[in-house]
Amino acid sequence: MAPRRMIRFLLNDRPVTLSDLGANDMLLDHLRLDQRLRGTKEGCAEGDCGACTVLVGRMGADGLVYEPVNACIRPLVTVDTCHVVTVEHLRGQDGGLHPVQQAMVDHHGAQCGFCTPGIVMALYALWMEVPHPTGAQVERALQGNLCRCTGYAPIIRAALSMGDHGTTDPLLEERTEVADTLRGWQDGTRVEVAKAGSRAILPASVDDLAAILTEHPDARIVAGATDVGLWITKFLRDLPLAVFISHLDELRATTLHGDTLQIGALASYESARAPLLAEYPHLARYWDRIAGWQVRSMGTIGGNIANGSPIGDTPPPFIAMGARLVLRQGATRREIALEDYFLDYGKQDRRPGEFVETILLPKAAPDTLHAAYKLSKRRDEDISSVAAGFAITVADGMITDARLAFGGMAATPKRASQTEAALTGQPFTLETLQAAAEALAKDFTPLTDMRASAAYRMTAARNLLTRFWHETQGTTATLEEAV
Numbered sequence: 001m002a003p004r005r006m007i008r009f010l011l012n013d014r015p016v017t018l019s020d021l022g023a024n025d026m027l028l029d030h031l032r033l034d035q036r037l038r039g040t041k042e043g044c045a046e047g048d049c050g051a052c053t054v055l056v057g058r059m060g061a062d063g064l065v066y067e068p069v070n071a072c073i074r075p076l077v078t079v080d081t082c083h084v085v086t087v088e089h090l091r092g093q094d095g096g097l098h099p100v101q102q103a104m105v106d107h108h109g110a111q112c113g114f115c116t117p118g119i120v121m122a123l124y125a126l127w128m129e130v131p132h133p134t135g136a137q138v139e140r141a142l143q144g145n146l147c148r149c150t151g152y153a154p155i156i157r158a159a160l161s162m163g164d165h166g167t168t169d170p171l172l173e174e175r176t177e178v179a180d181t182l183r184g185w186q187d188g189t190r191v192e193v194a195k196a197g198s199r200a201i202l203p204a205s206v207d208d209l210a211a212i213l214t215e216h217p218d219a220r221i222v223a224g225a226t227d228v229g230l231w232i233t234k235f236l237r238d239l240p241l242a243v244f245i246s247h248l249d250e251l252r253a254t255t256l257h258g259d260t261l262q263i264g265a266l267a268s269y270e271s272a273r274a275p276l277l278a279e280y281p282h283l284a285r286y287w288d289r290i291a292g293w294q295v296r297s298m299g300t301i302g303g304n305i306a307n308g309s310p311i312g313d314t315p316p317p318f319i320a321m322g323a324r325l326v327l328r329q330g331a332t333r334r335e336i337a338l339e340d341y342f343l344d345y346g347k348q349d350r351r352p353g354e355f356v357e358t359i360l361l362p363k364a365a366p367d368t369l370h371a372a373y374k375l376s377k378r379r380d381e382d383i384s385s386v387a388a389g390f391a392i393t394v395a396d397g398m399i400t401d402a403r404l405a406f407g408g409m410a411a412t413p414k415r416a417s418q419t420e421a422a423l424t425g426q427p428f429t430l431e432t433l434q435a436a437a438e439a440l441a442k443d444f445t446p447l448t449d450m451r452a453s454a455a456y457r458m459t460a461a462r463n464l465l466t467r468f469w470h471e472t473q474g475t476t477a478t479l480e481e482a483v
Contacts, residue, residue: 016035087121269296
């Protein structure tokens with residue numbers, strides 16, 4: 001079947017068809033410059049402030065799902081067969097203010113107003129799911145929105161009351177019609193578009209992706225674009241050929257098979273959250289500190305692993321848990337331990353034309369103690385200075401096995417093998433953990449950079465072993481408050 005040479009999507013209440021676009025074109029630019037929808041703001045151009053938040057509705061296994069995303073780093077080509085909703089489309093049942101907007105007015109939630117449309121859209125996404133949210137749900141929903149006027153208190157009060165102004169709106173009532181439109185556009189064909197030397201391909205299927213990468217092994221694979229988007233907006237890099245894969249639902253599922261949780265490489269942080277935390281509850285606190293809601297909706301677990309960043313959030317705890325990767329090249333698959341995937345800074349064990357297909361996590365053993373830690377300058381929506389995952393097996397008071405993995409301490413996510421050896425065979429005591437922590441200096445020589453000094457990183461890594469002991473003994477409250 002010949003490739004389709006255009007994308008089509010629903011923008012608020014009307015269809016849009018585009019053929020003259022490439023891999024470098026971003027959704028925000030199209031909205032503001034081409035569509036003149038300027039309620040969506042550009043604040044940071046790196047997915048950090050939330051001023052550009054819009055909703056993107058896509059058809060998935062559970063029907064039509066709307067997610068808040070950062071339009072500034074969302075490639076335009078990826079909204080093919082989606083519904084893009086901007087702040088201009090919000091309205092109440094009578095054509096007046098939407099319940100979220102009315103709540104913001106009543107509680108004086110707007111200060112200068114620049115960030116307000118993005119905040120409204122994030123709250124709109126929350127209102128769709130939970131019209132009467134708890135305080136914790138509101139704070140989690142707003143992690144990806146920065147208010148430069150520090151007006152958070154009235155914004156939170158508005159969010160808590162938004163359901164009082166109504167629990168339905170025209171978009172919810174039109175959901176079936178929108179879903180039918182999007183479903184009708186899903187023709188199962190490959191999409192190829194280009195502009196000014198930049199070419200974008202959307203594979204028709206995972207098999208088609210494998211075929212494309214066999215033919216073009218040097219093509220840039222783009223999943224959630226939360227990293228690649230910054231290459232375009234901040235570093236002004238061109239993408240001559242990019243293969244966008246976030247629409248491939250075959251790679252989105254997270255399912256339990258026997259004693260193994262299988263996570264499709266395109267499962268987002270948000271979509272994988274419930275099944276992941278059901279099996280590994282120790283990740284709950286850690287998981288909700290990964291970025292903000294918008295980035296968690298776009299970012300994929302496979303992409304976070306595949307790009308090989310030494311400060312990626314998922315590798316340290318996953319390595320400690322014994323994760324393995326399934327890599328695919330054409331019709332051939334191979335399986336490797338996650339820790340073996342990272343070879344050196346910017347270098348991974350991924351062959352030409354090969355891609356991460358699945359992440360495999362074994363179920364936690366009942367006698368193994370797990371923990372995951374993230375230290376950063378800012379509590380929410382910040383990159384880790386140090387990240388760690390611990391898995392220590394204790395039998396009859398003795399440590400029989402230890403897996404400790406750290407991010408931010410070396411050129412790659414890495415296990416602390418010397419420290420693990422110092423723990424194994426020793427009694428599980430605070431003294432054992434603190435003595436073994438001294439071996440971290442043999443495992444790592446951290447760098448000083450804008451996020452932390454080498455001395456801080458080493459001290460913090462050692463202190464995490466002390467924290468781990470106290471938490472396993474049930475003394476978590478003061479430690480939680482201190483971080």
